[in-house]
Amino acid sequence: xxxxKAQQTALFYAHPVAIGQSLIGVVTQNGDGYRFHAxxxxxxxxxxxxxxxxxEARNAAIELSVRKGVVGEK
Numbered sequence: 001x002x003x004x005k006a007q008q009t010a011l012f013y014a015h016p017v018a019i020g021q022s023l024i025g026v027v028t029q030n031g032d033g034y035r036f037h038a039x040x041x042x043x044x045x046x047x048x049x050x051x052x053x054x055x056e057a058r059n060a061a062i063e064l065s066v067r068k069g070v071v072g073e074k
Contacts, residue, residue, distance in 0.1 A: 046061060
């Protein structure tokens with residue numbers, strides 16, 4: 001089956017977000033921004049936030065982890 005034009009534009013790109021050696025989630029493009037999807041419940045608070053990219057999401061996750069003492073830079 002060949003995808004139509006609308007289906008082709010709905011490709012899914014996920015960018016990994018890691019702190020040190022810990023993969024904590026991914027960001028996916030959502031309209032004109034990016035949405036974070038947590039792999040760890042400690043970062044679930046970030047799921048409703050929009051970011052400009054993976055680096056901004058990672059910085060927010062680092063800030064959250066420092067406040068909560070969840071995961072440290074390695």
